[in-house]
Amino acid sequence: MEPKFIPSQVEEKIYKFWEEKGYFKAKVDKNKKPFSIILPPPNANADLHLGQTMYVYEDIMVRYHKLLGDEVLWLPGADHAGFETQYVFEKHLQKQGKSRFDYDRDTLYKMIWDFVINNKSNMENQLKRLGFALDWSKEKFTLDPDIVKIVYKTFKKLYDDGLVYRSERLVNYCTKCGTGFSDLEVVHVERTDPLYYMKYGSFILATVRPETKFGDTAVAVNPKDKRYKKWVGQEIEVEGLIGKFRVKVIADEAIDPKFGTGVAKVTPAHDMTDFEIGKRHDLEMKQVIGFDGKLTAIAGPYAGLRVKAAREKVVEDMKKKGLIDHIDENYTHTVSTCYKCNTTLEPLPIPQWYVRIRPLADRAIKEIKAKKIYFLPKRFKKMAIQWLTNFHDWNISRQVVWGIRIPAWHCIDCDHGGIQEWVITDGDKPEKCTKCQSTHLEQDIDTFDTWFSSAQWPYATLLSQSGISNFKFQISKENSENDFFNYFYPTSVMETGYDILPWWVARMIMMGYYVIDKPPFRLVFLHGLVRDKKGQKMSKSKGNVINPIDMVDKYGADALRMSLLFGAKEGNDISMSEEKIVGMRNFTNKIWNIGRFIHLNQIPNPNVKFQMSNTILKELKKEFEEEKKAYLKNMKNYQFTKALDLVYDFLWHRFADYYIEQLKDDLRTGKIDVLEVLRSVYKENLIMLHPFAPFVTEAVWKVFEGEEKSILDSRFMIQDSRGFIHES
RNA sequence: GGACCCGUGGCUCAGUUGGUUAGAGCGCCUCGUUUACAUCGAGGAGGUCAUAGGUUCGAGUCCUAUCGGGUCCACCA
Numbered sequence: 001m002e003p004k005f006i007p008s009q010v011e012e013k014i015y016k017f018w019e020e021k022g023y024f025k026a027k028v029d030k031n032k033k034p035f036s037i038i039l040p041p042p043n044a045n046a047d048l049h050l051g052q053t054m055y056v057y058e059d060i061m062v063r064y065h066k067l068l069g070d071e072v073l074w075l076p077g078a079d080h081a082g083f084e085t086q087y088v089f090e091k092h093l094q095k096q097g098k099s100r101f102d103y104d105r106d107t108l109y110k111m112i113w114d115f116v117i118n119n120k121s122n123m124e125n126q127l128k129r130l131g132f133a134l135d136w137s138k139e140k141f142t143l144d145p146d147i148v149k150i151v152y153k154t155f156k157k158l159y160d161d162g163l164v165y166r167s168e169r170l171v172n173y174c175t176k177c178g179t180g181f182s183d184l185e186v187v188h189v190e191r192t193d194p195l196y197y198m199k200y201g202s203f204i205l206a207t208v209r210p211e212t213k214f215g216d217t218a219v220a221v222n223p224k225d226k227r228y229k230k231w232v233g234q235e236i237e238v239e240g241l242i243g244k245f246r247v248k249v250i251a252d253e254a255i256d257p258k259f260g261t262g263v264a265k266v267t268p269a270h271d272m273t274d275f276e277i278g279k280r281h282d283l284e285m286k287q288v289i290g291f292d293g294k295l296t297a298i299a300g301p302y303a304g305l306r307v308k309a310a311r312e313k314v315v316e317d318m319k320k321k322g323l324i325d326h327i328d329e330n331y332t333h334t335v336s337t338c339y340k341c342n343t344t345l346e347p348l349p350i351p352q353w354y355v356r357i358r359p360l361a362d363r364a365i366k367e368i369k370a371k372k373i374y375f376l377p378k379r380f381k382k383m384a385i386q387w388l389t390n391f392h393d394w395n396i397s398r399q400v401v402w403g404i405r406i407p408a409w410h411c412i413d414c415d416h417g418g419i420q421e422w423v424i425t426d427g428d429k430p431e432k433c434t435k436c437q438s439t440h441l442e443q444d445i446d447t448f449d450t451w452f453s454s455a456q457w458p459y460a461t462l463l464s465q466s467g468i469s470n471f472k473f474q475i476s477k478e479n480s481e482n483d484f485f486n487y488f489y490p491t492s493v494m495e496t497g498y499d500i501l502p503w504w505v506a507r508m509i510m511m512g513y514y515v516i517d518k519p520p521f522r523l524v525f526l527h528g529l530v531r532d533k534k535g536q537k538m539s540k541s542k543g544n545v546i547n548p549i550d551m552v553d554k555y556g557a558d559a560l561r562m563s564l565l566f567g568a569k570e571g572n573d574i575s576m577s578e579e580k581i582v583g584m585r586n587f588t589n590k591i592w593n594i595g596r597f598i599h600l601n602q603i604p605n606p607n608v609k610f611q612m613s614n615t616i617l618k619e620l621k622k623e624f625e626e627e628k629k630a631y632l633k634n635m636k637n638y639q640f641t642k643a644l645d646l647v648y649d650f651l652w653h654r655f656a657d658y659y660i661e662q663l664k665d666d667l668r669t670g671k672i673d674v675l676e677v678l679r680s681v682y683k684e685n686l687i688m689l690h691p692f693a694p695f696v697t698e699a700v701w702k703v704f705e706g707e708e709k710s711i712l713d714s715r716f717m718i719q720d721s722r723g724f725i726h727e728s
Numbered sequence: 729g730g731a732c733c734c735g736u737g738g739c740u741c742a743g744u745u746g747g748u749u750a751g752a753g754c755g756c757c758u759c760g761u762u763u764a765c766a767u768c769g770a771g772g773a774g775g776u777c778a779u780a781g782g783u784u785c786g787a788g789u790c791c792u793a794u795c796g797g798g799u800c801c802a803c804c805a
Contacts, residue, residue, distance in 0.1 A: 003765070170803090188802075195805090207805060220805095256804055264805045272803035333804080347803085379732070383800085386731065390801075499800090533740065533754095535798090555767095567741045567753060572733085573798090575740050579754060586767040597764035639744080645752080657769075 001599060001703055005592035007556025010699045015128055018698075023066075023712050024135045026073035028487045034073070035065040036488040038458050038521075039127075039134060040496045040504070041077035044141065045085050045119040048126040050538065050576065051497060053548045054527045056561045057570075058495045059132045060640050061525075063691040066133070069715050073488050075461055076127065076134040078120055080142045082403035082450040083179060087340055089115055089402070105401055105445075112402045126549055131557045131694045138465060142453050143404065146464040151453045152407045152427040154515055159424045163356045163514075164396075166408075166422060170275045170347040171395060174338040175293030179399040180350055181338075182449060183392055184503055188334045195331035196315060197260065199323045201236040201247075203228075206260030208333065209270070210318065211310040213240065214299045215288035216247060218266040220277060223251035225262050241317050242300040252277045269349050289346050307346070352397035352446070353406060360510035361388040367513060374523045376638055377571035380498060384524070387502040388510075396449045403447030413438035455507035458520035462489045494521040497529060498571065525638060526571055530564070533577035551581050558693035559585035565641045565692070566648075587648060588696045591689065594656050595700040598667075598678055605670025614666070617677050620659045623650070624681045631688050632716065644692050651685050679704075687714045 002009075018024060026036075037058050042048060062074045089112050090100055100108055120141070127134060140147055158164040171180035193208050203219065219236065221228040231249040238245055254273050255264050268278030269285040278285060290296045295310050297303050302310050318324050336345040365388045367373060368381060375381035397406065410420040411433035423430040423441065432439045453460075465484045490512075494505060505524055512520030531537055532544040539545065551560045562584040568574040627650045634643040659678075660667075666674040683704065690697040690711050701711040 001764090004767070005765095205805080209805080254804085259804060267805090271805070273805070274803090276803080334802080336803090383732070386801085502801090529799095535740075569742070572741090577740080577754085580740080582767075583753060586765090589765065589767050593765035593768090595764085600764070637744080641742080642744090645742080649752085656765090660764085661769090 001592075001596045003593075003596070005556075005589045005696055005699070007558065007588070007695060008553070011129070011131070011552075011557055011695050014695055014698050015131060018133070018710070018712065019136065021710065023710065024074070024133045025137060026071060026075075026135050026488070028483050029071045030487075032069065032071040034487050034492070035062070035070040036073040036075070036491040037062060037493050037495060038461055038491055039074060039076045039132075040500075041079040041140075041142065041454070041457065042123050042127075043081040043084060044078035044123060045081070045088060045116045046123065048123055048130075048548055050530045050546050050548050053130060053560065054497065054530065054564060055127075055132065055495065056130065056564055057525065057527055057640065058493070059130070059561075059694070060691040061493060061495070061638075062133050063694060063712070064635055066712055067687060067690065067714060067716055071487075072133075073138070074132070074134050075138050075140070076124070076132075076136060077140040077457070077461060078123065078142070079450065079454060080116065080403065082447060083177070083340070083398055083400050084450070085116060086112060086400050086402040087177065100401070108401050129549060129552050129557060130561065133694075138461075140461045140464060142450075142457075144464070147453070147460050148404055149427060150460040150463060151404055151448065151456060152425070154456055154511065155407060155448075155452075156424050156426045157515065158355060163359060164424075165354055165356065166351055167354050168349055168351045170269070170272055171350050171352055172336055172345040173291065173348040173350065174341065174343050174345055175289075175291060176341050176343040177338055178291070180348075180352060180395060180397065181345070182395045182451075185339050186336045186345060187339045187342075189337050190332060191335045192330060192332045193335075195260070195328040196318075197325040197327065198318060199239075199325055200263070200265060201238040202231070203236075203263045204261050204325045205263040205265055206328075207265060208331065209267075209311070211295065211299075211302070211307060211314045212267045212270045212288050213265060213314070214242070214295075214302070215267045215269050215286040216265045217268060217278065217283045217286060218248045218250050218281065220250050220252045220255050220264050220266050221262060222255040222257045223253065225255075225257040227257075227262065239321075239323065241302075241314065241321065241323075248281075248283075250277070250281050250283075252280065270347055272347050275347070275349075285349060287349060289348065291348060291350075293346065307344075350397075350399075352395045353408070353444075355394040355396055355452075357391045357393050357510075360514050361391050361506075363513050364388050364506065364509040367519060368509070373509060373519050373521065376523065376525045380501060380524065380526050380571070383498075384501060384506055384509075387506050391502075391506070394449075394452075394507075396452045397444075397446040398449050399445075400447050403450065404453055405447050406444045408444040409441040410444070411436060411438050412440040412442055451503055451507060454504055455511040456515070458491055458494075458508060459485075459489060459512060459516050462491075489516070490519045491521045493523045493525050495525040495527065498526040499529060501526065528568070528571055528573040530576050531573050533575050533579070535573070535575050538576075546576060546578065551578070555581050555585040556588060556695065558588045558695050562587065562644060562692050565644055568641060570638065570641060587652065588693055590652055590656065591686070591693065591696050592700060594651065594660070594682060595686075595703065597660065598675075598682055599703060601667045602675055602679065603670060604672040604675060607670075614674065616659065616662050617674065620655075620677060620681065623654060624684070628684065628688065635691075640692075643688075647685055647689050647692075651682075651689070655681065655685070684717075687711060687716065690714075 042052055062072050065072045093099055172186050173180045195206050195208055196210050197204055197206050198210060232251045234249050235246050236249060238247060254277055266274045266277050268275045268283050269287045270289060286298055288295055288298050289307060293306055295302050295305050302313060305313060338345055365385055368385060407425050407427050409423045409430055414421055414433055414436035421433060421435045423434055430441060433441060462485045508520045548560060559581050563581040566584060627646055631643050631646050663674050686697040686700060698711050702709060
């Protein structure tokens, strides 16, 4: 044995050994208890970041359950990450002086496909470098044909059940990224903008968006506002920049009499509230801002200007005409921005597909309250319910090429008074329009929100394992012919960062119950965010990012893994620093050297007699039993940090610093009882440590037991109250 | 406007149903290297547990308020 543990010499060899010997492969074994986790699928085109190394919690659970003797499935996957990936790819194109508009849809899709597939193995290799005991034979990609098929079927079922509908309401649209979003992707930013009090016919009213006035189709006041009562129902004439125009005065509860002058212009095409008012009063929609972020022809001479420039010009011209009463320069309000590029989002009228959320969310809330799904830490249960309670209908259409195209076709021939007839299938192009039998059908150009497919990930991945030809997609029924699915679904644990609770976890619960009538998982275990050593968020711009693979190269996977747990509580944010990883590297070396010392001295002297009466040995055995008991209790309760802490402290500061020092001479003189106790206590500690530090424990194990042996064949031996030792 | 988290030695954090002299890692100080490990060992300094009340025989731990830091949500033009 080397005097130091050198991870780079053993890690890859050991991982390959595990894979080749099938230690990570799961199969249906009804004599064993199943334990299953679906890995949150990392973005296929991106490198792993430190946040994703937190999935080490899953590896800990997985290996722990293997050592308990359970049948374990940890299923890997990759996410096509629609909009995210397209965004990255566009940056990529920009560097070459190109843009996505230089290519047609199919070409662009093919290019992104190649880009992603080329990068996908990166992410996979990085998961392997971390030692994750994933069953690679079951890996899925969100764009695998069988997964796509399941996504289509889910969509069709939702549609058939009336839970998907098409609506022309306003969507938060990013004119730079060229797509609309769901509520969750909108980032609200506080901003100080001028509030313009402008002369508007007989009124003065306040607005931050004078450039949208060309789309005004009413003026609204609160019905209880006495000041303006007499005007309600009348039409007023307004002197505008492009001539006089007439609008109705309407009364609506949405108007706050205390805001501004209590009068508001109503622009149904560009403001969420105004849109609702417009619906209530049957107002016309005039779109002033186009999808390119420029004003439309309606704006007359201002057409073609971008929003910001248009606003400045409009204000300037209004000032000249004396239409600005005064300006409040210190008005603070919140503005919706794009989470990706920070551009101010425009509410624009685009037809999109929506999921009717209430029935799905209510079911999820009911089941969570009935404790069908548990949360750790407990506080996230409350958060999940709060989220599910506040969800609005979910816009699942994205104006993005990279993704699963929505299986909806509309008929070109029968345009019923502007309302399109849609035919939804589970993927195949329909033969003809159901209304007019026309064969002129055109597919929706939009793709699904990535989260729509990820929401189905647990059941989609497991259903697909039986092969696309014979999977059964039955609602509210047992998938009785799919053993694999029935054995591992519901999965045992969903472990992920708390930051995607609403985006992903809540939606998986909704979809899992809706499609399978069972929870997708029994327990939600949420980990915290990785921060730098000062507790600040890691970001490229701050330059405080730690690349996990660099750390693995330098200190070994075990060190990195343990540094993610050490001194942190499950679910809390964790401060990371290279110093911390160094500390854990030192521990892996300590583990190695304890083994080395025992190994070097394991030559029993036949002339020395057994001395089981040795009091230090008795003490050691007693302390070890206590350690192990506490360890198992903590592991069972998902208190992994505590379990690691226990072994760290025992092995280093008790076993090595105290007991070995005390027994050193006895060991060297070849006392077999001392050797055996030290050996067995040490080996049991290796097993306990294995979920945390799989490589060094396996490496030492092989030195002790032989190259072909694996610590993964070990089982926790538990002594019950009557003193019998058996597998747990 | 609503919700959540945090405030413990220089730094980053543990402290699970309230109970002996409040812990760890790193940092710092002193000492130690003939044969497992200097990626080591022995020893040490250092904390009014944010503040003020309250419950209790007893509170870092429960309750209330205040201050300070962070996060998330929210269609007031």
